[in-house]
Amino acid sequence: MVQSANERLRELARFLQTRRARITPEQAGLPNEGRRRTPGLRRGEVAQLTGISVDWYTWLEQARDIQVSAQVLESIVRVLRLDSNERKHLYLLALQQLPADPTPDESSISPKLQDFLDRQGTSPAIVTDQRMNIVAWNKIASLIYGNYERMPARERNAVWQTFTSPYIRRLLKGNWENHARHRLAQFRANYGNFAGHPWWMAFIDELNRASEAFRTWWPQHDVLSGPEGQKINDHPSAGIIVFDQISFLVSDAPHLTVTINLCSTEEDTSSKLAKLLDGPAAL
Structure with a gap:
């Protein structure tokens, strides 16, 4: 275990060194002092720009076993201009965990994932982020649960x-x-990663004011992960439709969850939804 930890810290040190070497002083907003013996920023310049001591940053690049906070890591992300994948890699090396809150651009999904949703046909499929915002969906999901395209962002949150x-x-x-x-209970489980975060506190406060049921149940601290199993809906056009639910994380974006409601043979759900897709409501 000690050898494994040491190798992780050495990998962190090498990673920081390579990221530092690719940033020019001009990119970091520092004056150009002419030719340098080595490319990129100096350790002292990174320390200055991140607001930490030179010794502390040097220890990081020397693979010393020191405590590092998420706040400091975010400063390093900013100064070294790390993209979302590099940011995740930095957190895994430094804290052995992914960042709790993804960057805003990580809420978008790839064209391939959207194509996967669309190929589910009569099975409603959505993608949610850790806040349970619905960030992607297929056509049948929108026909059953509401026109996500036209919904305000707040209403496109599954809990709200x-x-x-x-x-x-x-x-x-x-x-x-x-x-x-x-x-x-799913939302409460996710909240454990963000307790005290301003967005979550404001959202919970809004829901407390908007829903008596939420206000009553939130203090009970029930936590849960995973799908809810069989789901029965009474749709105004399709009638009774029954689903078996499956959920999984996106491998290259583990903060996103894909949920698919698989059409059950009960109530002839698939044929009902096929008619809904072909009907005037789908136009």
Whole structure:
């Protein structure tokens, strides 16, 4: 284990050295002092720009076993101009965990993932981030759960929609409480990674004011991960439709979760949704 930890720290040191070497003083906003013996920024310049001591930064590049905070890592990310993949790599080497909050550009999905969603046909499929914002979906999901394309960003949050949308309550009918409690427990589990973060605190405060059920259940601290199993909806056009749910993380974007509602043979769900896709509501 000691050898493994030492190798991780050596890898962190080498990574920082290579990232530092590719940044010019001009890119970092420093004056050009002419030709340098080695390319890139000096250690002292990185320390200055990140607001830490030269000794402390030097120890990082010497593979010493020192404690580092996420705040310092974010300063290093900024100064060394790391992209999202490099940022994840830095966190794994320094803290042995991924960053808790992804960068804003990481909420977008790849064309291949969108194509995968679209190929699910009559099976509603969505992608959610750690805040449970719905960031991608296929056509049938939008026809069943609401026009995500036209929704304001707040309403496109799965927790907000569950607790504040009269349409979702009607769609779930007698299953609403079980669904809402399950969704809330997933949200609480995610919140554990971000406790105290301003966005989460503001969102929870808004939901406390908007929903009596949320206000009652949130203090119970139920936590859960994974899909909710069978899901029964009463759609205004398609009628009773039944799904078996499956969820998985995106391998190259583990902060994103794909959820697919697989059409059950019960209530002839697949044929009902095929008609919905071909009907006027789909135009």
